[in-house]
Amino acid sequence: MGIKQVKLSVNELTIGMYVSGLDRPWAQTPFPLQGFYIRDIDELKKLKSLCGHVYIDVVKGRSPLATKLRSYDGTTGGAGSKNGPTRHVDSAPVTVPVKPIKIQRNQYQEVKSLGREVKKARDLHQKVYSAVADVLSQLDKETFYDIPVAETRRLASDMVDSVLRNPDAFTWLSRVQEADEYTYSHALRSSVWAILFGRHIGLAKRELDILAMGVLLKDVGKTKLPHELIINADRTPEEQKQYESFVALGVELLKGADGMEPRVISVVRTHCERLNGSGFPQHLMGDKIPLLGKIAGIVTFYDTVITPRGATVPIAPSKAVARLYELRNIQFQEDLVVEFIRAIGLYPTGTLVELNTGEVGVVVEQNFERRLKPKVMVVMDALKQPLKTHRLLDLADDDRTKQALIDAGKVSLADVQKVEIARDLEPGSYDIDIIAIRDDYLLSTEKKGLRALLDRFTRS
Numbered sequence: 304m305g306i307k308q309v310k311l312s313v314n315e316l317t318i319g320m321y322v323s324g325l326d327r328p329w330a331q332t333p334f335p336l337q338g339f340y341i342r343d344i345d346e347l348k349k350l351k352s353l354c355g356h357v358y359i360d361v362v363k364g365r366s367p368l369a370t371k372l373r374s375y376d377g378t379t380g381g382a383g384s385k386n387g388p389t390r391h392v393d394s395a396p397v398t399v400p401v402k403p404i405k406i407q408r409n410q411y412q413e414v415k416s417l418g419r420e421v422k423k424a425r426d427l428h429q430k431v432y433s434a435v436a437d438v439l440s441q442l443d444k445e446t447f448y449d450i451p452v453a454e455t456r457r458l459a460s461d462m463v464d465s466v467l468r469n470p471d472a473f474t475w476l477s478r479v480q481e482a483d484e485y486t487y488s489h490a491l492r493s494s495v496w497a498i499l500f501g502r503h504i505g506l507a508k509r510e511l512d513i514l515a516m517g518v519l520l521k522d523v524g525k526t527k528l529p530h531e532l533i534i535n536a537d538r539t540p541e542e543q544k545q546y547e548s549f550v551a552l553g554v555e556l557l558k559g560a561d562g563m564e565p566r567v568i569s570v571v572r573t574h575c576e577r578l579n580g581s582g583f584p585q586h587l588m589g590d591k592i593p594l595l596g597k598i599a600g601i602v603t604f605y606d607t608v609i610t611p612r613g614a615t616v617p618i619a620p621s622k623a624v625a626r627l628y629e630l631r632n633i634q635f636q637e638d639l640v641v642e643f644i645r646a647i648g649l650y651p652t653g654t655l656v657e658l659n660t661g662e663v664g665v666v667v668e669q670n671f672e673r674r675l676k677p678k679v680m681v682v683m684d685a686l687k688q689p690l691k692t693h694r695l696l697d698l699a700d701d702d703r704t705k706q707a708l709i710d711a712g713k714v715s716l717a718d719v720q721k722v723e724i725a726r727d728l729e730p731g732s733y734d735i736d737i738i739a740i741r742d743d744y745l746l747s748t749e750k751k752g753l754r755a756l757l758d759r760f761t762r763s
Contacts (some may be wrong), residue, residue, distance in 0.1 A: 308358045314352045314716075319661040319727035321364025340364060344660070344720060352717035390575060392434050399589035401578070404638050409504025441733025485612050486522050496602035496647065501647035514595045521599060524553030524571075533613060535725040547583045548670070550575055565593070574599035577634040601627070601635050601643050619727040620651050648674035653737060654730040658696075660720070661685030663728070665737055667744045669698045675724065680740055683733065693740070698722060 308323055323338050332353055338360070341347060350357060366601045497518045501511045525533055528549055532538070538546055554572050574594025576582035578589060582600070588653075592600075608623040623645055631640040650656055654666045656679060663683035670676050676699035683689055705719045730737070 309358050310359055311358055312356050313354050314721070316347055316350060316357065316359075317721075317723070318342065318347070318661060319364060319725070322357050322361040323360040324358030326595065339547075347659070348717050352715075370553055377744060391467055399578070401589045404504060404594065404636070408498070408640065410502075410505030448617065460557060486525060489521050489606055489610065489612075493521070493602045493606045497598055498605060500646045501644050504642055508690055510595065513564065513566045514570060514598060517595060518574070518599050518602065519568045520553070520571055520573045521559060521565065521571050521603065521695070523556055524549035524551065526553045527556070529554065536613065545576070550584050550589050569593055570595050570599050570621065572596070574603055575599065578636055579633055581634060590720055597636055597639055598643075601639060604630075604635070605643070605647075619729050620647075620654050621649055621727045624649060631755055643653075645674065648677065650675070650677060651679075653741065655730055655732060655735065655737065656724045657726050657728055659723050659725045661687075663687060663735070664696065665735070665740050667695070667740070670697075670734075673699050673702075676702060680744060687733065693743070695744075696722065698724070720734065 305313055311320075321338065322343050323331065333349070339346075341350070341364075359464070397574060403413055410670060441587050455719055491507070494515050495513050501514055506514070528546065532542060535542065550572065552566055558566050570593075573585075573587065573592050576585065576587040576592045576596060576598075577600065580586045581587040605623055605627055608626055609618055609620055611618075627640055629636065631637040648669055650666045652669060655663070656666060657663050658679070658681070662681050662685055664679035664681040666677045667680045668678040670678070676697075679696045679698060681690065681694040681696050700721050705714075705721050708714045709716055709719060
């Protein structure tokens with residue numbers, strides 16, 4: 304396997320990368336070898352003091368996935384960049400022209416505090432979860448006209464409202480799932496991703512309501528298939544054809560429900576279609592797939608990858624993002640893929656991460672202006688030993704503070720280490736109770752909100 308070199312700013316280096324080239328002759332540096340792994344902070348500081356950029360071997364060392372996706376943080380590039388990762392897929396890029404999506408930035412600027420919103424989201428999460436279960440229960444009984452359409456529509460709309468007020472609150476709760484209720488939890492999580500995405504690109508509230516309900520109900524047809532067929536990951540061609548019938552079955556079921564809107568059914572009908580015609584059941588291509596169907600397809604794919612059926616633990620979100628990115632302009636519209644990654648961030652709330660300091664933490668809250676700089680609860684030190692007291696680290700604030708010192712000439716870049724996320728970790732990599740960390744953090748934010756309210760009251 305040959306060397307695959309990537310040019311990288313020294314400010315984006317992390318421990319574990321393999322430096323294969325410098326922006327100056329090796330003889331002018333103290334490094335004894337022409338090529339080495341970055342093993343500690345001192346080597347990082349030394350590189351920063353000597354070089355502006357280096358070349359890393361992504362075959363030997365850690366790959367800078369976050370760097371490849373910097374454009375999704377709004378810092379460089381954009382859709383259609385030619386510097387993305389190589390696509391290891393058999394399908395060729397789509398040649399069918401598609402209209403670029405229309406994005407309305409800052410459509411939803413009012414964001415409630417996490418502490419205030421989480422109480423509402425917690426109760427709503429259980430109601431929505433129960434609503435999905437009720438729908439599937441009625442379908443099992445084949446009492447199609449008794450499907451609680453109005454209640455499901457209302458709860459889907461309430462869920463949209465919650466995500467509009469504070470996306471993190473519902474995202475946290477959507478990570479709570481029962482291993483034996485995959486269809487329910489998958490539909491709920493996918494709907495949250497869809498609303499987050501729609502919020503980001505500025506879809507109207509009415510469109511978000513339709514999208515949320517369509518994604519919640521997208522798998523209802525599976526209630527009419529044998530359970531063994533659904534959970535079988537190695538289907539024969541005949542079994543796969545039978546499995547794919549769940550879309551048409553779901554459409555027919557929902558057509559029989561009183562009050563079901565045609566556009567909700569359209570989301571169900573088209574969420575498995577793909578840009579290049581490789582989807583099902585109609586093999587639609589390009590803009591023959593409606594926008595909400597395209598969005599539903601992306602969020603369904605993403606959630607299935609991060610939480611595959613039958614897996615004991617989900618996979619790291621960055622791997623799901625990388626897989627989705629490889630399929631841009633093939634199965635999924637490129638600018639939609641770019642905006643989806645911008646919307647959810649490379650490290651969604653609840654992601655286990657390793658910092659460039661070697662410490663381990665959990666992403667507890669997003670920074671919607673700087674997606675690669677969320678708030679992280681640090682729970683393990685650089686030696687991977689549990690901390691007795693967890694430490695909340697705001698990566699954006701850390702970056703601003705240190706950059707201000709550099710700009711003021713008080714310190715040099717080589718003397719300051721800006722803390723960044725080096726990589727996300729597979730869930731279960733360490734014995735860390737993410738749910739307990741979530742509860743502690745949400746409780747602390749609730750207390751802060753109450754304290755601020757009392758302070759305001761006493762001052763008035």
